[in-house]
Amino acid sequence: MYQGGCSQRDIAKTLTHLLEGRYTASYVSRVVSVVEEKIKEFNERKIKKWYPFVYLDGTYMKIRRDVVEGEVVYIALGIDEDGYKEVIGFWIPGSDGESAILWKQFLYQLRERGLKEPLLFIGDGLKGLKEAVKEVYPLADFQSCILHKVRGTLKRVRKRDREALAVDLKKIYRQNSRERFIEDKEEYIYDECGREVYKGGEEEEQGGGGISEASECGEGGVFGGG
Numbered sequence: 001m002y003q004g005g006c007s008q009r010d011i012a013k014t015l016t017h018l019l020e021g022r023y024t025a026s027y028v029s030r031v032v033s034v035v036e037e038k039i040k041e042f043n044e045r046k047i048k049k050w051y052p053f054v055y056l057d058g059t060y061m062k063i064r065r066d067v068v069e070g071e072v073v074y075i076a077l078g079i080d081e082d083g084y085k086e087v088i089g090f091w092i093p094g095s096d097g098e099s100a101i102l103w104k105q106f107l108y109q110l111r112e113r114g115l116k117e118p119l120l121f122i123g124d125g126l127k128g129l130k131e132a133v134k135e136v137y138p139l140a141d142f143q144s145c146i147l148h149k150v151r152g153t154l155k156r157v158r159k160r161d162r163e164a165l166a167v168d169l170k171k172i173y174r175q176n177s178r179e180r181f182i183e184d185k186e187e188y189i190y191d192e193c194g195r196e197v198y199k200g201g202e203e204e205e206q207g208g209g210g211i212s213e214a215s216e217c218g219e220g221g222v223f224g225g226g
Helices: 010-017 025-042 098-111 129-136 146-154 157-174 178-185
Strands: 052-066 068-079 083-093 120-123 141-144 188-190 196-198
Touching: 068 098, 068 141, 083 098, 098 129, 120 129, 129 141, 141 146, 141 196, 178 188
Parallel strands: 052 120, 120 141
Antiparallel strands: 052 068, 068 083, 188 196
């Protein structure tokens, strides 16, 4: 409710009605202050673990300042040596758009808190993100997030074909060896117009997968049009 823009007085009235207690605006204010202090402690704590893999992603959330508006929350999620995922930190700089410059500032903050150089950072295709990572952690590798790659691929395919293609792409990216990955990847073929078209796998033979037949060259084929 607070995030959605309700006043502390309105929240107190709602809690009183729902919980049959007596809640005041000052009570709500104290709760918010405690939560803010907990968040501050979380984001200022020293990082003692080593995280070989770190995911970087920005997500939009409604943030209440003078008014409620959408802002980017910068999130770093680490995978430790035992395979457990943990949020290392998040940052809300007050920007209305994702920026590699702000990612670089966030990474410097993480380094100051003790984040040792990971083996690999994973992020989306934001321009300048890889360079920002390499400036702060020059020995770490950077890999584009597979999920973002798949989403980018599906956007280039007609809506009726996306579900089938998503199933087959998942089979490709889940292979545990380079050889099997290449083997599945090479199921792509070219149509008569020289465009790359997915051939499909077992699902196509059963009538439940693969990509529908390409249209004429002038209509853009499978990867053209809407």
